[in-house]
Amino acid sequence: MGLNTALIFLVFSLLVLLRLSNELYRHASLSRSKEEWIVDFMGLIIQGVIIPLTPLMMIPLLKYFVPSLHQSVHIDPIGQFIISFFVVDYLYYWNHRFFHSKTFWHIHRLHHSSRHLDVFATSRNSLVTSFVFIYVWAQVIGLYLIQDPTFFLAGFGCTFALDLWRHGGVATPKILKNLMSPILILPEHHIYHHAVLGRTKNYGANLNWWDRIHGTFSNEMIQNENLEKLPSRSIWLEIFSPRRIGK
Numbered sequence: 001m002g003l004n005t006a007l008i009f010l011v012f013s014l015l016v017l018l019r020l021s022n023e024l025y026r027h028a029s030l031s032r033s034k035e036e037w038i039v040d041f042m043g044l045i046i047q048g049v050i051i052p053l054t055p056l057m058m059i060p061l062l063k064y065f066v067p068s069l070h071q072s073v074h075i076d077p078i079g080q081f082i083i084s085f086f087v088v089d090y091l092y093y094w095n096h097r098f099f100h101s102k103t104f105w106h107i108h109r110l111h112h113s114s115r116h117l118d119v120f121a122t123s124r125n126s127l128v129t130s131f132v133f134i135y136v137w138a139q140v141i142g143l144y145l146i147q148d149p150t151f152f153l154a155g156f157g158c159t160f161a162l163d164l165w166r167h168g169g170v171a172t173p174k175i176l177k178n179l180m181s182p183i184l185i186l187p188e189h190h191i192y193h194h195a196v197l198g199r200t201k202n203y204g205a206n207l208n209w210w211d212r213i214h215g216t217f218s219n220e221m222i223q224n225e226n227l228e229k230l231p232s233r234s235i236w237l238e239i240f241s242p243r244r245i246g247k
């Protein structure tokens with residue numbers, strides 16, 4: 001837990017510094033409306049404080065109801081990392097794709113309301129959405145079942161750090177773009193996903209392989225501006241009581 005928290009804090013701080021030290025980026029980030037600050041601050045509290053408490057609450061409950069399964073599974077370090085970084089990433093691809101179906105779009109709509117992406121908007125979600133991410137529950141199950149889940153947690157640490165980077169609103173240097181674009185969902189790929197035109201593309205989180213396999217990958221690059229806008233309903237309703245009001 002400690003190493004993951006340190007990694008996430010480091011990546012978050014670095015992205016804030018990079019964002020605020022560039023005049024154009026800084027102007028875009030600070031041009032948020034009061035509502036946008038509220039929704040992003042709430043998102044960071046929910047995902048940074050409430051969600052990390054989920055394993056702390058769930059594991060004692062599981063220990064009480066199914067004590068025999070606690071730390072009952074031995075998985076070697078490589079296997080642990082493969083499960084949390086690759087397998088859960090594939091499940092997240094479908095998790096995210098279902099969010100874009102008519103049935104679930106209303107709980108994902110708020111995440112797609114940023115005018116531009118930056119690290120502050122990473123966790124912009126309705127409260128309920130934060131609890132239906134596959135990685136929240138995969139983490140609880142793995143932590144409960146696996147003996148010494150150090151490498152299982154390391155996979156999630158990398159996933160969460162990449163999530164911040166993907167939303168960070170900092171352009172990827174060309175050399176890194178060329179190196180990583182066959183493997184990872186880059187910030188530029190994710191910006192396209194956040195635009196109305198690209199909503200049905202680039203659902204992946206860590207790896208772009210799942211989008212490539214299922215025909216939803218796009219290498220289209222667009223400017224990180226005028227992507228979408230806040231829903232017309234009260235921001236508090238969007239956070240605590242999202243409703244279907246059409247796509």
Ligand SMILES: [Zn+2]
Nearest residue numbers: 096108112193
């Ligand atoms: Zn989406």
